[in-house]
Amino acid sequence: MNKALRKPVTYILFLLPTLFLFTLFFIYPVINATYYSFTSWNGISNVVKFTGLANYSRAMNDPNFWIAVKNNGLFILFSVFIQVPIIILFSLLIANVKKLKGLYKTAVFAPSVMSTAVIGILWGFIYEPDIGLMNNFLGLFGIDKIYWLSDRSWAMISILITNGWQWTGFYIVMVLAAIISIPKELDEAAMIDGATGWQRARKITVPLIMPIISVVIMLSVAGAMKAADIVLVMTKGGPSGATDVMATYMLKHSIKSFKYGFGNSIAVLIFIFTLIITVLYQLLVAKRTERIEY
Amino acid sequence: MKKSLVMLLSLLFIASTVLAACSSKQETTSPQAGNDKPAEEKVEPFEMKMRHIEIGDSNKNRFGRLEAVVKNTEAENPGLTIKLDGVESEVNRKDKLRSEMAAGNPPDIFDAFGSPDVGVFAKEGLVLDLTPILEEMGLKDKFVSLTPWTHDGKIYGLPKGGSIEGYFYNKKYFAEKGLELPKTLAEMEQIAEKIKADGKVPIAQASKDAWVPLMTTNNLWAYYAGAEFTNGFKTGESKWDDPRMVEAVTKHQDWVKKGYFKKGELGLEYNNQRNQLLTDEAIMMYDGSWAYSALTDEKTAGADTKDKFGFFLMPPLKEGEGTSSMVDTNNGYAFSAKAAEDPRKLAAIKSFIKNFFNEDVQLQSFKEDGMLPSMKIEDSKMKEVAEHPLMQEILARMNEVKYTWPAFDALVQAEVNTELGTGIQQVIEGVKEPKAMLEAMQKVQEQVNEETDAAQ
């Protein structure tokens, strides 16, 4: 019956541009990186020496690398368990108000518009221990000075707060787009049945936007694993490496010292770790909450 | 409504693609249009690429000088056009230049760092050996220090300028409180105590970037272990866990413990130490002479800076032992080895060197930006152009220096530098004692030395 949607030629034509660019900009570089990850190439020389798994074992045996892995883990936990609920909450709130909706939708997005480099300088003033906004504010409640970026027990949290500030609005905008796509009739029918706002949100809206929430979670995880810029501008991985993540570890220990091969092995590890987490997520969580119909 | 949107988007896209096609077409047709020029000009035009990092408002004087040099060089070499490509320093150093090197295709003239970068490029035969050219031009002995640019006895580049490091201090405050410049480290500490008792931060420091506190540590160990000591790490002659090194690093940590620096400075950005000094929060600041412009430019420092700040060098352990300061000449220009295969390009490189590395440009750099010369220049000439009192003071202190040495990062391998960066932050943070940190450093140094030996 639906022959039009079964034509292989059409299918291929629709996918061709994507596959072409994907091969050039993703597959080829990844193969390239994987290849060099088994070498001690310095990124410049004509001589490329194979060293087998030496780069990988070097990373695995470096306690600093595992600190970085742990920090990526914190990043993920914070994104998924703190940021995502906030995203859902505020998306629902914004979707449910009638007045000022435009203002809310536009304003929440504002932090995402700033470039990360500038955010580092801006938040440097917010976290400044003596005259900074944060300590001044907490001081109103009699809370002692916190040395946000220099105290290793606070530095990572500071980065996560800033990162959350920057990206929450971005995801809210995406979830809102999903909520808007929900046919109004469903909501109206529920309203006529006398369901309260929260009941409607829980029973109708959230289940319907589950696919996009799932995507938001995936994007947060991928973002958390790749995070580099925000850490660089906030702490440069400091104090003394306490806030390094895998990507900054890679920059610090490879790019700076002409260890292209080693750097690539870290990149490959980031990729593999992310892949494992995503696969686990899809197997354990996503399969239960979303029914994907192909 | 919906249809029109889709239409609009597609139209927008098509229009832009056409635009893109047109704009790139213009570029491909523009060169080699010399056919309809008068026949008497038989000079074949040629182009050279030059990478520089003089971008943005704060570098506008530097860029102006460079442009003038480029114009002169073009005038001296008929047919030559030098295409300037300004790139942000870090992107150039870490990404762009390296990619070009890897592709065997660096710009003809490029901004670079002598050690370790140019050393690595030179090993691959990508950088022009300037030794014969410098000899021919009589320039070889005209530079303050070419150490960072010398690899295996050959000179591969020339430093744009030089810098020294020392303490900028609030002159007004010193005068008000009757403080005198310290002649020994102990006196320096007494001053710091007095400032602290007055409720101010004695020394501005912002250690988010580890190289910032390491400037101080480096100077301390130059006093405790000697100016030449750093040279020996690479060869194994000097040990990081030498008792004198431990003393030096312990001194730095003492200062942290005694509260000579702002609490929480480990999380502050380099620029913040200038802020501390400028806002009178702190009274002294250890920094390179390049901080001159940040402390005198009205846009950053405000209007009343004329007599506010002075400059002194870190005092020695004992009075009269003579001061010791870093002299940095690591940033400058190098040239592509490939370019020199073309005799006209080689000639152009020579005239660029002649036009850029001379007294006039050096004096102008000093006058306009407070950049110290990388070439040996008579004192009297320098004094003539030093207008600002702070510049005069930097100059005077520079002339008093007894021992000079290159910054440690030009003398040790990059991995060692990274490790020391983490190490000094641990010491400041108080999570590691100086001795333990230096012992760990020594292990890394030995490992890296072994690796370098194995590679050669």
Added chain:
Amino acid sequence: MVKKIKSSMNHVVLLAYLAVILFPFLFVLFSSVKANNVEIASNPFGLPTEFKFSNYADAWVNAKISTYFLNSLYIAVVASVATILIASMASFAITRMRFNKLSPWLFQLILIGILIPGNALLLPIYNLMRQFNFLDTHWALLVPYTANSIPFTIVILTAFMRSLPTEIEEAAVVDGLRAHSIFVKIIMPLTVPALVTVFIVNFLGNWNEFLLANYFLSEDSLKTLPVGMVGFRDAYNINYAQMSAGIVYSVVPVMVIYAILQEKIIEGLTAGGVKG
């Protein structure tokens, strides 16, 4: 009555949230008219003592905004639109066409694209651009920008397209529409909220992209806004006031575009009802 209280509660919560996230912008606005770093550093969130609007004029000249702004706008728009066209075609094929064996695999492959860390891949991409002779033309940014946001865009668009009921195109097929007509006439219009959102997001990424812009372009007349912005904060010095003015120049246009798009298009469409 209860309803009113409830809805005003919502507003209270939302306004509080806005206050928190927007407060840092006060720093930018105040600093952009302050006289110098001393004034900014001594009281970062305080009101300016005098308003120095000339910072805006200086920033405009120093960051060469007149040149760079148009380049940025043009590159960001073209690349974002190209991404959307290419990615929506692929998303359509993956979600709506009946190739149930192959599609999940393709989707997973593309999904992997968002997991790849970008930093390590610069050298191969530089080599690609060199071989295509794209360096020093706008293509050197247009093509990578377009390609880089494809995986993300496909992931979002497929999520949206999947939520559309299958009956929609079945009816269309019965009406005799071909695949491309179903795509253009039925699926694309229904996905507009998602398309606009993805456009904004991609536009934003391209608008702020700094590394490639610095890396692949040498010609001054081709460069983009983030390259100009770096002039206010190099490794040794930051001019906070002009930097802040620069931020205003780079943030305001994006906010305006976003506000217009979301007001006029998303809201307009949904308010008009979904008649399909």
